[in-house]
Amino acid sequence: MSNEPAPPGGSEDPFAPSGVTWNRVSPKLTTARYVTGAIWLGIPFVGAVVLGVIFGGWVWSAAAVLALLGAWIAWLVPRQVRAYGYAEREDDLLVRRGVMFRSLVAVPYGRMQFTDVSSGPLTRKLGIAEVKLHTASASTDATIPGLPEAEAARVKDRLTQLGEARLAGL
Known part of the structure; x- marks a missing residue:
């Protein structure tokens, strides 16, 4: 183990920022x-x-x-499915996924252009939906699959409000 201090503002593991409470998707x-x-x-x-x-x-x-x-x-x-998680922080949304090839995406609220909620016939039957965030960058993949429908609507509304508030402040 290295004796070097942790990077400022975070833990040593880039996929587990300190002080973040992760929300899970539906089983x-x-x-x-x-x-x-x-x-x-x-x-x-x-x-x-x-x-x-x-x-x-x-x-x-x-x-x-x-x-x-x-x-x-x-x-x-x-x-x-257990590896999926999302966290709503003060200035951005974190979305993590992956077991072998892990990914952590941080999307600042002010960069969001719009959000989608989608659900196909099977996921509707199961009562789950997917929330997708769109930014100006085509490479940003901030998708949260498997949210209960009520939670998906809440997340979409909250992200929309935060995005508009942060965009208005620019």
């Missing part, structure tokens, strides 16, 4: 991702099994690969 996001994965993998898996029955031999390897991919997704998705 229902796991269900949504499982259903999506089952659809995308299930149809080819059934096709591979049918072809395996008809032709036999090495054709079964396609079904095996798809089954392994499904097992990997079943293991990975809950970890990814």
